Amino acid sequence: MKKIVTISALLLIILSSCDTILNRHLIKGSDKRKEVHAQFEERVKLIAAYDSSIYKIINSELTTKEREGFEFLYAYMPLSDLAMHSPEYVLKNVQLALKARKEFKWARKVPADIFLHFVLPYRVNNEYTDNAREIFFEELKERLLGLDTYQAALEVNYWCHEKVTYQSTDERTCGPLTAVRSAFGRCGEESTFAVAAYRSVGIPARQVYSPRWAHTDDNHAWVEVWVDGKWHFLGACEPEPELDRGWFAGPAKRAMMTRTFVFGKYNGPEEQLKQTNFYTEINLMPNYAPTRKLTVTVTDSTGNPVEGAKVEYQLYNYAEFYPIATLQTNANGLCTLTTGIGDLMIWAQKDNTYAFSKADRNQNDIYLTLKKEIPFTNLSLTLTPPDEQTIPPYDESTADEHNRRVKQGNEIRSNYISTFIDSASAANLAMEKGISIDETWKWLSKSRGNWNEIYNYIKNLDTKDISVGVALLSTLREKDLRDITTDVLFDHLSRIDSFPALLESRMVKEFDSYILSPRIGREFITPWRSFLQDAFTFEEIGFFRNNPQNIAQWIKEFVTLDTESNYYRVLLSPESVYRIRRADEYSMAIFFVAACRSFGIAARLEPASKKPQYFMKGKWIDVNIADEKETQATTPTGMLIINLDKNSAVEQLKYYTHFTIARFEKGKYSTLDYEESPLFNKFPAALELPEGFYRIVTGNRHKSGAVNCNVYYVRVESGKKIQFTLTIPSTQTEKMVLGTISTDITIPFIQNPQTIEQITKDKPAIVAIIDPLAEPTKHLLRDISSLSSEFSGIGNSIALILASGKSAKTDLTSIFDGKPYPNTITLGNDINGQFEAKVGQAVGKQLEYPVVLVVNNNGEIVYHSSGYSINLGEQLLSALKQ
Structure with missing residues (x-):
């Protein structure tokens, strides 16, 4: 009997050891491990140039899984994260993911490749990442005890609903913890928050994104979770009593594209839209709607197939043609996209040759011939979205319990919101500091759960700094108030007088907006002012102040343009650009403006084109930071006078609703951003534009979702005025009784x-x-x-x-x-x-x-x-x- 027990014990030890040996790797497959390690070593070279602390982690005693997870994250993280996050932060996230895998039984059953791409990454999309994984794990682990995977997936979403609800916000995506502090977020923020919550407890999750709807002018993001060997969808922070339910299920059946970005090189069963050295973009359309395969064949003027042509599948939305997918043709001049059954516009280009045509919903093949002429023929189109589809009814047996849980979640969130500062406390602070009560309450109420940071900033303002300190707060956007810190605010305030402003003293508004303001574009605000003032010598700063073009030249000489690896479009802070000396063009532009403002030079991103400019001698001057040959942009301008047709179907026009203007550059038409501009408050409207080719799109959407659309082309010439009459097409039909x-x-x-x-x-x-x-x-x-x-x-x-x-x-x-x-x-x-x-x-x-x-x-x-x-x-x- 003793021998049997001994043998059994020994067998158990051997099997346990075998299990440990067989499962010691986080990355399955020696070839993939080698590929990850090789790319990791290349990224380390970038980091070590300004921070050698990563070697401390590399040379420490790590488990095989910790080391492979650490290398995987570094190999594929976007450039912004390389510059922003410490090695300790990255390792901590690896350890937390492995902890969740050990803690929850469902996490241990997740296939290695799914875990690697949809649990391990701390980043979801283009949010400002934070310590959400650790905090969410601690809050959720007890709550999920005893639940199976399906129940846990539902429960996490009830928890998300207790924390965050929907509210429209600007395009900058806040981090998950900021969403929790604010108690609301737009759909992109809700889904980012929810995915972070799921991953924190070992449930694979990904954000699903419909870049633009076909039947209405908007987009949407939601969540898919991996449960019992299959992907299921749900509305982030919008719990339902079962998976694969949500108010967007109907709209998704009319979509032309649903997709997601995957961290790293992922080779799953889904159709790949794109794979680079850092990420994979996959097509999720078959999960949601009836589809067709739309093949585009591109030939040259002699009929030969064109390999490597860039083909954009474009959807009408917000009065522009928005690319829902961009593919390249193969050796036969072909590319194929799985898409919904609706109309699209196709744009193809290569080497200064172009083609543009409509692809009807009943077409599976379209043929384009590239020509040297830029497409310049006016068009009148009707674009039709996919048909409505029925959604299976809900199981009503769970409705009462579900409604109770939703109501309970609303109450929990409301109780948290009640802890925010009240108007009486705001008034007391305002009276103490001698500032406007209304303005103080506006800042504090809009700061939501971040109110302590704003309160402490105002409370600690010296009397001599009150005027400028209040002006600084006035330059912030609403979202800034919800995630900026007291220290960052004082950093900007304390250094604002380091260099005299190169403005006339009467230009107070320009000073506030273009020197004092720490807000530049869609970046997270950091303490860049003191950093940049300390990073350059007094002589260098004098050189820059004498001619701001010298800042642009410094960028060209010392910062490498990287168009690929910052794929989530998370901006590098000015500090990060300086440290890593590598950035995408938009981050370079932010750096230029930040440097100018740090040194007393008024600067901005031009409102429509988002190109960097500085103010000198009474005018705004463009700079070119991406073109190696030229620093100063000297494009001559002309005047476009836009009149409104008195017979236009719409009386009060709105930009991005009824019309847009796009400029031809870099091989395609790029929409100018006049959403906030007062230029179109009345007509005629006069626009001073760089000379070149422009496309004006007007549209009017039927209740069915179809759009009547006009496409116009105009050429703006230097020193000349061109008159253009804008007509919005009618959708009026004979009155129908429905x-x-x-x-x-x-x-x-x-x-x-x-x-x-x-x-x-x-x-x-x-x-x-x-x-x-x-x-x-x-x-x-x-x-x-x-x-x-x-x-x-x-x-x-x-x-x-x-x-x-x-x-x-x-x-x-x-x-x-x-x-x-x-x-x-x-x-x-x-x-x-x-x-x-x-x-x-x-x-x-x-x-x-x-x-x-x-x-x-x-x-x-x-x-x-x-x-x-x-x-x-x-x-x-x-x-x-x-």
Whole structure:
């Protein structure tokens, strides 16, 4: 008996040892390990040039898995991370990923390649990375005890919902911890946060991105998680009682592209859109929608196939043709994309030859001939998105428990928000410092959970610094207030007088905006002012102040342009550019502006083109930091005068909604950014532009999602004026009745129920069934709020009905988050769902929130929208006027 026990024990030890030996590698396959190690050694050379501390990690006692994880992250991380993160930070993230793998049974079952690419990386997209993995692991580990993988995946999203909800923000992506401190984020930030949470507990996750919708002017990001051997989707911070559910499931079936970026060289089963030395871009369209393979054949003028032509598959969205995928032709002149069943525009170019054509939704093949002439023929087009698809109904048996969990999550988040500073404390601080109470409350309230940093900054301002210190705060964007620190603010304030401003004393606004301000573009604000002032000698700074072109020349001589390895487009801080001496063009531009401002020179990124400029002798002067031959950009300019056709289908034009202007450069038309510009507040509008070729796109979207589009081309010549008349195409069709609803149906208003006949007695009315906590409804509410005066002015009744089980907010002020709303709105609550059922019968379609109708006094439904759509406010105004 003893021999049997001994043998059994020995066998167990041997098997355990074998298991350890067989599983000691994190990276499977000796060839892949060699490839990773070789690239790691190349990256180390870059780092060691300014920071040799990485050798301390390399020479330390690491396990095989720790070393392979460390090398993998360094081999493939974007340039920004090489410059920003310490070796200790990277190793810590490797150790935390391995800890999660040991802690959770599902993590131990994840295939090696999936773990390597979708658990180990600390970065999700272009966020400012932080210590989220460690903090999220500690918060979630007890909560997930005893759950299987599927249950854990659902539970993590309930936790995410307790922390963060949707709110539109600017394009800079905040880190996961900032999203938690703020308690909100746009979809890209919610999904980044959620992916970080999943990875922290060993559940493979990736951010899925539809770069632009085909049927409405917007985009969206969500999450896929690897559960029980398969990828499933979910809405980030928008929990559902089961996976593969979300309000965006319907829109995704109309998508033309869904994709994700994968950290490192990933060779999974998905279609590769692109693979470089650092990342892989994969196509996820077959997971969501009916697809077709669209093959583009490119030939030259003699009919021979063109290899290596760059082909952009472009989608109309935001009044521009946006590339949803960029491929290169093979030796036969072919490239093929799996895409949705809708219309696209195809742009191809190589070696100063070009082609541009529409690919209809029913085409699987398109043939292009490259020509030396830049495409310059005006076009009138109708572009049609994929058709709507039905979504299987939910299992209603879990609805009550799910609604309880959602309500509980809202309460937890609200309780956290209640800890933010109040207006009385803000007023006391303002009075103590002798500054505006309203301004102080604005800064502190917008800083959300970061309010302590802003409070301490104001509190510790010396009396002599109050004026400039307050002006500095005024230059920040709302998102800056949520993640900037007291130390960074004081760094900029303390060094602002180091060098006299090269401006006339009366130019106070220019000083504040273009010297004092630490905000330049879409970068995370760092203490670059003191760093750059200390990095250069007094003599060098004098040389730069004498002629700012010398800064551009310094960049050319000492910083290598890298167009490939900063693939997530996370900007290198000015400090990082100086240290690593390698950067992408946009980071170089940020460095130039930061250096100028540090040395008292007014500088900016030109608002439309985002090219760097400095202010000297009363004018803005361009600099060229990427062209090795030339530093100063001296392109002559002409004047484009844009008139509005009096018969245009739209009265109040909006840039990126109804039209855009693009300049031809670097082989394609690039859209100029006039979104915030006052130039188009009235017409005619005069634009001073560098001479060259320009394309103007105008569009008007049907309720169906199709777009009537005009494409115009103009040439701007030096010293000349060119007149152009802008026409927005019409979408007006013969009035159609989409259904009929009985006028005696009672609308369940909270205070005074009324019938449809009563609210439509004088004018047609808007009736909307909403879920105010879901992103699609928030878009509708924002549209209505932005057009509040217009809706109030025309006087049509608006009935906002809370859907059954969606009554977390029960007053108009909270539903509109304190923003203005029309005085014609009445709020209702469809507690038992009976009103929605009657609307569904009248429309005859599956309903998704928000359900929006325009009903006249005959009960005729003359407008109907269900689910996610952008610019609903304008569509509703148009429907009411018609």
